[in-house]
Amino acid sequence: MRALHLVDDRKVVAVDIAPPPPPAIGEVTVRVRAVALNHIDVWGWRGMAFAKRKMPLVIGAEASGEVAAIGPGVAGLVPGQLVSIYGARTCGLCRPCREGRDNLCEHVAGVHGFHLDGFAQEEINLPARLLVPAPPGVDEIGAAVAPVTFGTVEHMLFDNAKLEPGETVLVQAGGSGIGTAAIQLAKRIGCTVITTVGSDDKVAKARALGADHVINYREDRFEGVVRKITKKKGVDVVFEHVGADTWAGSMLSLKRGGRLVTCGSTSGVTTSMNLMQLFQQQLRIIGSFGCRMENMANAMQKMATGRVVPVIDTEVDFDTLPKALERMEGRDVFGKIILRVS
Numbered sequence: 001m002r003a004l005h006l007v008d009d010r011k012v013v014a015v016d017i018a019p020p021p022p023p024a025i026g027e028v029t030v031r032v033r034a035v036a037l038n039h040i041d042v043w044g045w046r047g048m049a050f051a052k053r054k055m056p057l058v059i060g061a062e063a064s065g066e067v068a069a070i071g072p073g074v075a076g077l078v079p080g081q082l083v084s085i086y087g088a089r090t091c092g093l094c095r096p097c098r099e100g101r102d103n104l105c106e107h108v109a110g111v112h113g114f115h116l117d118g119f120a121q122e123e124i125n126l127p128a129r130l131l132v133p134a135p136p137g138v139d140e141i142g143a144a145v146a147p148v149t150f151g152t153v154e155h156m157l158f159d160n161a162k163l164e165p166g167e168t169v170l171v172q173a174g175g176s177g178i179g180t181a182a183i184q185l186a187k188r189i190g191c192t193v194i195t196t197v198g199s200d201d202k203v204a205k206a207r208a209l210g211a212d213h214v215i216n217y218r219e220d221r222f223e224g225v226v227r228k229i230t231k232k233k234g235v236d237v238v239f240e241h242v243g244a245d246t247w248a249g250s251m252l253s254l255k256r257g258g259r260l261v262t263c264g265s266t267s268g269v270t271t272s273m274n275l276m277q278l279f280q281q282q283l284r285i286i287g288s289f290g291c292r293m294e295n296m297a298n299a300m301q302k303m304a305t306g307r308v309v310p311v312i313d314t315e316v317d318f319d320t321l322p323k324a325l326e327r328m329e330g331r332d333v334f335g336k337i338i339l340r341v342s
């Protein structure tokens, strides 16, 4: 069967590998249908030194698949069923796992596609407990973007920032995969959404997704525009994932008592911060990492009603995927890049 191996920094190749053995106790063989690319794939491909891993490594951290074979002791799944795959190999036994706080597992073995072999392969054996069935009305693309894209945003906005209807939220990089999800999920509960994008054609696309105000950050200082839009008050919540380039402006965009929630740092992991502003304005900074499996189920329920839709930039195959990573690195993308596997 085919797989995409990361063999060296910036080098991904399509290879033929042996299919998995029959599923063991508690396992399912999943026929992978679609893989969605994320910045974690770009980090891995660029060869960031912080990850312990051995090459070659199958890439792909976010995917959907179809149940192909069921191992002994597995209940609740049937062959042919469409599932969304949780991206980290949690233990399932520790207290956070038992309480449904999967992303805080104390004995996590790693993230697929980053520390462990990922999903850009035709078949993979996985613990059944890490599969979330897709409800009717959700296709393989919706199920593919439920974990890292929509699940992460659900966890950020609702579990962590506790976004309420009627609040104003600034969504950084509204054209990114998680940005397109955040705009829709915030609008869906009746928030006012301000978002930033890096080009004029993305302005129209972000508006079409429902954003109330779209700022081209290459033309205007977004924090100044945000203060103008909010009549100098600032926003209730900032949705951050850009990091170094936007951090200071994001902090300046918050109202007194506002919350900044962040899940990433695509422009760099270190920044400096005005601590006086932090305490005088009583700001709250909340880190958010991945999602809980319940976030995936909730996201797919919302997709099933048609009120939120995955925004797809392009679809690629095994041969054109390496070029797609370069485009993501250059931010020349609106929405998700999808690899169709089978």
Ligand SMILES: [Zn+2]
Pocket (backbone or CB within 6 Å): 090, 091, 092, 093, 094, 095, 096, 097, 104, 105, 106, 107, 108
């Ligand atoms: Zn655990």
